[in-house]
Amino acid sequence: MYRRLIIIACLIEVSFLLFLQYRYNNILDLFPFIGVLVFFMVLSYFLKVQLSKKRKEIVLLLQTLFLIFIPIYTITTLPQYTYERAVDKVTQNLEEPYVVNKQKNTLIEDESNEIKKGYMFSVEKNSEVTSFVFDPWTGNYHEVQD
Structure with a gap:
């Protein structure tokens, strides 16, 4: 259940970041964040099954924190003008x-x-x-x- 939510949230955030890149004519440095989100999608899809319960909780916590942090940071650092x-x-x-x-x-x-x-x-x-x-x-x- 959480795995699908993380993947869907990552896809939504990647789409949002790509939209901002287009809207601001690629002056934003968002590609590291996009890379982290893609990594989280891969991690959620492939590796969660192989992790212990404690590690799954840690991974889920880190993913959730990043999913909250990335849009907040991006929105607060946007330029004034598109x-x-x-x-x-x-x-x-x-x-x-x-x-x-x-x-x-x-x-x-x-x-x-x-x-x-x-x-x-x-x-x-x-x-x-x-x-x-x-x-x-x-x-x-x-x-x-x-």
Whole structure:
């Protein structure tokens, strides 16, 4: 019974983390958590039968703690801006029509010289291309000079 619940909970959390990776344009470092959840699914499916009762309880406790910790940690450390909101903030003062292209991530340095990931995209308006780097945690952005 617990084995199936753990596997279902892990599948739901992996789906949730993959959705967040997509929504935040892959700037989140969630793949270690996804790896832990996949490990727990394998552990639940294959090894629980071979463990003693005491070890099964310890494994179940660890899995439950991680299943609670991972979403709480992920949600509390999410950036303030998704990729779409970042584009909206940068382009809110531009008149239509414009085209946004080059969705990719870049490394940025903040005020405390900490390196982290951010969004980089270009806005094309009247054949003039302007590139921007956006910090999704603070909402700060600047134009990139070519």
